[in-house]
Structure formats: C-alpha cells, structure tokens
Amino acid sequence: MTKTKLVYITRKTHFNAAHRLYNPLFTDEENEVRFGKCANKNFHGHNFDLFVTIKGIADTQTGMVMDLRILKTVMQEYVVDKLDHKNINEDVDFMKGKMASIENLVAEIWNQLEPHISKGTLHCIKLCETDNQFVEYYGE
Amino acid sequence: MTKTKLVYITRKTHFNAAHRLYNPLFTDEENEVRFGKCANKNFHGHNFDLFVTIKGIADTQTGMVMDLRILKTVMQEYVVDKLDHKNINEDVDFMKGKMASIENLVAEIWNQLEPHISKGTLHCIKLCETDNQFVEYYGE
Amino acid sequence: MTKTKLVYITRKTHFNAAHRLYNPLFTDEENEVRFGKCANKNFHGHNFDLFVTIKGIADTQTGMVMDLRILKTVMQEYVVDKLDHKNINEDVDFMKGKMASIENLVAEIWNQLEPHISKGTLHCIKLCETDNQFVEYYGE
C-alpha cells in the first residue's frame, strides 16, 4: 500500500476539581437565573476526564506517532498538576478572569498544551464534566 | 489568541424502548431471512443512549455555547417523552410507516430536534442500541 | 499457607428483551397506578446484563474452580437462548403466569441454571435492567 498511515492517537487522563459558574458583572439574582445550581456560592465539583488527540504519521522505526510517555508527562505538568484537587475559579492561573465553564476550560487547556506538542499535531481535546456532558475543541 | 472558540458540546440522555425489524411488504419468511431474531413478532427491546452535539461559539459573558438546561428540556420533550417505555413500531408518531431500524430512528430524531435548537447548530446525533452497536448522523 | 483457596468466579453475559409490568388480576387503571409507564400495553425493553457467580475451590491441576467455557455454554443454552430478542411476557416458558419483574426473573434464572452447575456451587445471580437498577439473588 502507498498509504501514509496518518493515525490519530488519544491519551486520557483525569482530574478532580471544584468550580462555579458566576459572572461578577451580573447581580447574584442574574447569576442564579443564568446558571441555576451551578452558581452555588460555596462551589461544587466534578471528576473531569480529559482526552488529548494527536494526529501524525507512524514512524517506520518505532511504529509510533509520538512517544506517549512524553505526552503523558506534558499533560501532567501543564494541565493535571494545575487543575487536580484545585478550585478552577480561585487556584488556576490560566483561568483567571474567565468564566469557569467547560467551553472556556477546554480552549485554555488547548493553549496550555499546544506549545509542548513536539511531534505530530494537536488535533482535538475532549473534556468530560459528567457522564452526561462533554465538550470537544479543535483549536478553531 | 484570536481564536473564535468554536466548541462542540454534547449532552447525553437515554430511553428504554421495544422494537422489531419487520417490513410488511415482505413475507414472514423474508423478514426472518433478512432480520433474523430482530424480526421476533412479539418484539424485543433495548436501553438506548442518545448523544446530541451542538456546535457553536462560547459566549463571552456566560462562557457557554448554549444553556444546556434548555437542550435537556428540548431532548426530553421532543425525543425522550415520545420514545421512553414505548414500542417504536406501534407507539411513536414520527416512526409510523418506517422501518424501526436505528439508522432510520437517528435520522428522525434529528428531524424532531433541529427546529428547536435556538443557539448554536445541531452537529451530530449518536444513538447507541447496545454496547456493541451505534449509529451517528450529521444531517446529510 | 493452609488456605483452601475458596474463590468466587463470575461470568457475565447479556440479552435484549421486551417486557411490561402488568397483572391481569388488576384493572388497567390499577396497573397504570402501580406500574406507571412500565405498564405500557405495547411493551418496552432493555439490554439486560446477567452476572452468574460460582463459589468453589481452585483445582490444583488446572488452577480453576470450573471450566468457564462450560458455564458459558450453560448460561447460553438455559438462559440467553430463551430470553434474547424475546418478549418476557409472551415468549418465555419459565415466566408464564408470573409478573415479568426483574425480581421474579432473577429467581427464575436461578432455577434454570442451578441443576446444570456441575462443579462448585451457584452463589449469586445479578441481573441489571438499566445502568440505574439491578437485582441480586442468592437462592434463598
């Protein structure tokens, strides 16, 4: 075959964090109306699952797109260590001044990871907040 | 960054329903040949999982593509209430006169939901019949 | 060690079936009150997961409590073949005249399997109707 073997490889990790949906520009009543119980002032939390997908051509010598041990280390250092057992509204530098929604979080995680993907291309980040709700982001 | 934050957000729900694969234009023998045990005249059933994906840009004030509480209500009213604890062949108006296959069902669920997606764009519907079998539909 | 190596070994299988909760001694209204949407006259259905646990001492020559290929065959012949793609109320001999509840079904599955467990002892049967609901039965 003359195929290039363009493969998408995904590594999963997870972190446990607290957050709330709250916009300081809104009144408390407005926050309550827009975000309901997600606005609870003492926070609530989730077990987040994070899937990072790299797109690339399998190397003929190693059979691999990239060394997943490196990806695992990058994900741990630039994402999990900053989010695990933290409060997303209070403790996370790259979320300062932003709504702590999963839509914003997934885009910021992309920004954290992209400079450190040295082989292949960052293709997709999927972030699961509960079994019933998740977001995907392709860097657009 | 000048990215638009185009995010794909997915909400999952489920329903339990009965169905059978049976075409009244075929003889019973033909139905048996084409559909095997799925043609069983007294029906069989499944726990269906349904994933609805909306594509859109995260709002700067709320951090959200759309209010998922609204999506949840729409999915409940236009899909789950019509399918849960029902017989797809006998009880569901939008499946009348159609083969009760998951291929047809996923396309009809799209038609039920699309008019009610008021923010963002309906991107994909995924319908899982068993742990081993599912369909995806992008409205094409 | 002088332990006997008393091990509990479990094999899982699944089947897809239709049923309804309906007692012919009740009026339709009474059935509706007691069973709600589970009484739907055209049936609904589930993907059932079935776990069968055998208790026994690991054989020193084979390292096994029993040959699980035999257990798998027994489960297929006496349970799955009778329930898969069937209507529990209409098609299943050992459920005739009984309410098609999972409480009754798990006890009848015990009765079907027990005579065919030739090595070790039948310990527990677990029957899952949905991700949110399951029963366990120990033959008492």
Next chain:
Amino acid sequence: MTKTKLVYITRKTHFNAAHRLYNPLFTDEENEVRFGKCANKNFHGHNFDLFVTIKGIADTQTGMVMDLRILKTVMQEYVVDKLDHKNINEDVDFMKGKMASIENLVAEIWNQLEPHISKGTLHCIKLCETDNQFVEYYGE
C-alpha cells in the same frame, strides 16, 4: 420451589459536590501532612455515584420488593437535593461538625435514608468518589 425469593434490589443515583479534608483541631501543616492535596483550602470536587440496596421478599401480586419510584423519590429528597451542586463542608446540615470524608458521608447518608424505607430493609449503601475509590456501609 419453596424459596421465599429474598431479593436484593439496588437503585443508583449521582450528585456533584465540592469538599475538602480538613480538621480544624489540626494546624494547617498537620492537615497538609495527613490529607495532602485533599486539604486544598479552596476545595475540590467529585461526581459521586450512590447505590442504595434494599433487601426484601418479592410481592406475589406486583412481583416487586418495593416500588422503586418511591425509593427514587426518597433518595432524591433526603440525599441528592441536599448534596448535589453543594459544598459538603459548608452547605450540608447533616455533615456539620464532621470530617467530610466518604467514610463519614456514607454513614450519614444511611442515617438520612433509613427512616424512610417503608418496605423491605435497607441493606447496603455504596458511595463512589472516583472510578478508583469507593466505600460500602451496612449500618453496623
């Protein structure tokens, strides 16, 4: 058969909450030593899964141990409504003055539910904090 059909039936639910492990009688350093990142002062959180098991004899008329719609309502009112999207340390009356560990939480959930189980007997409560960690409590 003369068996009594003693069945164990389990209903699952879930809630998302924040907590921290922190004993006010300890210094901050001591809390850090004993609880590590679980002591983070701005809290972290989890998606908790809760399984409640009732033990009882299947009724001959209904085929059921108890009406699970009632159990679902009881679980919602006395547990989920008090914990979902809350901070276990700050917002939950029955956890006031107690360490917010899952060991304590599962025992207090038992105390909340037991008075409201009107049919069958409360047998076990299982509380899952993450995919890797859970507790079970039998009321002893």
Next chain:
Amino acid sequence: MTKTKLVYITRKTHFNAAHRLYNPLFTDEENEVRFGKCANKNFHGHNFDLFVTIKGIADTQTGMVMDLRILKTVMQEYVVDKLDHKNINEDVDFMKGKMASIENLVAEIWNQLEPHISKGTLHCIKLCETDNQFVEYYGE
C-alpha cells in the same frame, strides 16, 4: 425531507492478545530506552476493543446501511480469529516484520477488512489498547 440519510454505523468487538514493542535493528538497550517496560522480553498483553465504522445510505426497504450480521462475521474471520488469544509479534501473519504498535496494527486491520466491505464504505477503525489509550485510522 430530501436528505439522503447518510449514516455512520459502528460495530464493536474485542480480542485479548500479547505483544511487545521491540525493533530487532536496535540493541536491547536502545529498545529499552525507546519503549521502556513495553519492551519486556517475555511480552505483556491487553484486552483490545475494536470499533469498525461503515458509512452509507440507509436502504429504504430494510432501513439498514448494511447487514451487521455480515460485518460481524467479516470482523470475526479476518481480524478477531487472527488476533484473539495470540501473540501479535509471533502469531499474526499480517504483522510479520512490522513493529507491533497499535498505530501499525490499526492500519493493518484496515487492510484486512477493506476488501470485504461489500455495502457502504469503510470509514474509520478505532482500536483501544487500554482505558487510557486508543488510535483511530481513516485509511489515509
């Protein structure tokens, strides 16, 4: 609607196999550096999950893109029978002389299956090695 009902249908299967990452052109030390514990000389193994997605238009008479019983048979004969309870490095003809990575394996599984897809088009193969790691291949 004038939509063509272009549906993506996926069938899952699984196999249990042993492998190691080892390139005979490298020294043992080099293999150890590049592949770590995955190079263990006596092999290690996984429960692999395999998802095969076919893209096609639902037939108006049968409501189906293709007969999934045929797809199941093709997946069993050309993939599962050759990989299940085998050693990927030693026992599998189509992996001879290739690194036993999942990136290579998913591309070779594509080559095995594609000639036997008689209805619809092979769209994607997803191969999961662990809960934390999987690859996808679209035949490019």
Next chain:
Amino acid sequence: MTKTKLVYITRKTHFNAAHRLYNPLFTDEENEVRFGKCANKNFHGHNFDLFVTIKGIADTQTGMVMDLRILKTVMQEYVVDKLDHKNINEDVDFMKGKMASIENLVAEIWNQLEPHISKGTLHCIKLCETDNQFVEYYGE
C-alpha cells in the same frame, strides 16, 4: 447513633500482563483440550483491574479507615510493580510453579498484600480479567 461506623473501603488499580494456561504435567494435547485457546504457546494477555477492599472503623479525627495513599503505595509496590507489563508465567516470583489462572493469581495477590495492611483488615480482593470474567477472594 451508637453505631461503630464499620466501613468497607475499596481502592482500584490495574496492570497489563501476558499469561497462558498450561500445566507441564499434561501433554500439549491435554493442555489444548483443557484450556483451549488460553493455552496458546506464545501467550496472550489482558488489562487486569484489581480492587482491594479494607474493612475498618472510621477514625474520629481523620474520618478515614486508613490513609488510602498508603494503600495505593502498598498495592503499587507489592502487586502492580511485579505484574505490570510482565509475563505471569515467566516473570513473577510469587507465581512460579503455579498455574497462571486468575483463581490462583487472586489468592497469591492476597498473600502479597496481607502482611502490609497496617490499619483495618484486608476483606476482599477482586480481580477482573476481561469485562466478562472476574474472581473474588476473601482469604479463606
């Protein structure tokens, strides 16, 4: 309440290993008859999930039965490090001379862990070989 708060706490881990079922006292034909494809001479493998349950009374000061970080370390050192990415028949000291069945493996894992459980009592070890098959052992 005067309850002692006797809680069962479970920690999960996993390892990927190769094995085969083969008794050197049997001929190859006998091994083939008794163990089928599990006897494949070049081995096969699995992703094993391991659940360790400790039974004990929640400490009033910490709210915990034991420090799960210690249990995690013990499980890693005495079990996972010896089994992960290994061949159970060839590489694992405590399985030397024993059939590499999960029934034997779960009992030997008990023997490895029990001396290192310093708080609470080792109650149960559950070892899952595939999604369809697992064993439990209570030290008897």
